Amino acid sequence: MTSTAKLLIRKLESIGHLTDRERRGVADLTMVTRELASGREIVPDGSTPAHCCLLIEGWACRYKTLQDGQRQILSFHIPGDIPDLQSLHLKVMDHSLTSVTDCTAAFIPHEHIRTLVAEHPGLGGLLWRDTLIDAAIFREWMVNIGRRTALERAAHLFCEMYVRMTAIALAGESKFPLPLTQADLSDALGISAVHTNRTLQHMRSLGLISLRSRELHILDWDGLKALAGFDPTYLHLNVGTEAILG
Amino acid sequence: MTSTAKLLIRKLESIGHLTDRERRGVADLTMVTRELASGREIVPDGSTPAHCCLLIEGWACRYKTLQDGQRQILSFHIPGDIPDLQSLHLKVMDHSLTSVTDCTAAFIPHEHIRTLVAEHPGLGGLLWRDTLIDAAIFREWMVNIGRRTALERAAHLFCEMYVRMTAIALAGESKFPLPLTQADLSDALGISAVHTNRTLQHMRSLGLISLRSRELHILDWDGLKALAGFDPTYLHLNVGTEAILG
C-alpha cells in the first residue's frame, strides 16, 4: 500500500470507521502525484474540475476574490484534506484553491471516486461526512468573523489549527508550523494586514503565544482557548486529540 | 402523492434530476408533519437528532450563540429546505435550528433516509449535493461578513433571498415576503441592530428597495446586484430563475 493511500485512510479514520474491504478499496484508487510550488493556483474559480485533490504535504487555502481585489480566505488545508471534494457534485468551482507552501498533492479522477462510492456505500457516507465537517468549519468561521474581536478571531484560528494539526500528528508539544504570512491571516480573519500585526503583538504581550519563523508556540493553551471561546465540537473529530482537549 | 412529497421532489429537481423510480422512492417516505409557532427551537445545539426536518411552510434559521450572549445567524431556510440534513452524518448538532415565523415542517427519521439512499444511490448524490450547496452559501456569507460593508452585506442578502424565493416560486414581481426583524438581519450580517436600521434607511434613500410590513420590494434590481457584487453561481441552481438572472 502506498504512503498516500495510508495517509488518506488515516484521515478517514480520524472522522469515522473503515472496514478492511473499504480500506482495500481506498488503497486501490488510482492517483497521480504532483509537486506544486507555493502560491500556485491548483483549481481556479469558475473551472469545472474532473479530479479531486488530496493534499499530501504542505498547506493550501481556498478563497474568493471580490471585484475590487479584496480577498477572503475560506479555509486552510493540511495533509490528508481533500479541499475540493465538493467538486464531485458541484460542477463549477465557486472559489479558488491555491497552495500556501510548496505542496505535494495526489489527483484522483472523479470517475474513480464515483466507482469507489458505488462499490462501498459506507465510504460514500464517510466522504459525505468529510464535506459536512468542512461546512461545520465554515459555520464556525462565520461566527468568528461576524461576532468576535480581532484578538479573539486570531486566537480561535490558532486553536483550530493546533487541534487539526494534532489530529494528523503534525503538531509538536504546544507548537506547530504555521506557514502563513500576516497578509494570509488578515484575509482569513477579515481584518487589515496592519491590524493583524498589532493584534499579534497584543497576543504576544498577553503571553499567550510566540510566533517566529513560521512556527507558532502556544504558551498558554487554557488562556488562548478562553480568549477565543474555543469549543472543538464543531470539528467532529474521533481521535488523536484527547490529550489537548481534555 | 402528498403535497409534502411534491414539495420535496420539486426542491430536489431545482438542484438536479430525478428518475421516475427515485420520485416514487421519495413519495413513499414516511413523514410526520407538525405545526410550529415562531421563535420555537426546532433542533437545539448539542442535541443528537434522529430525524431530519423538511420545511414546508414558513422561514427558519440556524445560529450559534456565544458565551456572552451574542448570536450569529448562519443561514435562513425557506420551504423545501432540509436545514438539518447534515445531522444524518454528524451525530451532535454544533448549532441550533429555530423557526423564524410560524412554520409547518415534516420530520423524516434518519433510518428512512438511509434506506432511501441505499436503494437509490442517485438520490444519495442529490442529497449530498444539497448539503454542498448549503456549504457554498456559507462560503459566500463568509465573504459577505468578512469583506463587505454593512450596506453591501444587506444588499447581498436581499439578492440571495430573492433568487432563492424565486426558485421555489414564492417571490412575486420584484418583491417577496421577508419575515425578519432588524435584529434578525443584524445577527445574520454581523452588525448591530442600530446600524442595521441606519443601513436600511441608506438603502431606501438610494432608491434600491422598499421594506414595509415584512415585504421587500426591489425597486432597482440591477443597482442592488451591482452594489452587492452579487453573482448567483454559488447557489448552483438548475432552473426557475432565468428571468431575473438573465
Place this chain on the structure above:
DNA sequence: CGACACATTGACCAGACTCAAAGCTAGTGG
C-alpha cells in the same frame, strides 16, 4: 551587496458600536 518579500510603526480617519430615549404598530382585553 542588492533585491524582494514581509513585518512594523505612526498618524489620522471612518465605519460601526453602545447607551439611552422616543416613536410606531399590531394585537389584547375591557
Place this chain on the structure above:
DNA sequence: CCACTAGCTTTGAGTCTGGTCAATGTGTCG
C-alpha cells in the same frame, strides 16, 4: 372601540475598534 402593551423601529450623542496611507525596519537568498 379605545386604552394598553409588547415588540419592533427610529433617533441622537459620544466612543472605539479597526481601516488607510505612507514610511521604515528586518531577514533571506541569489
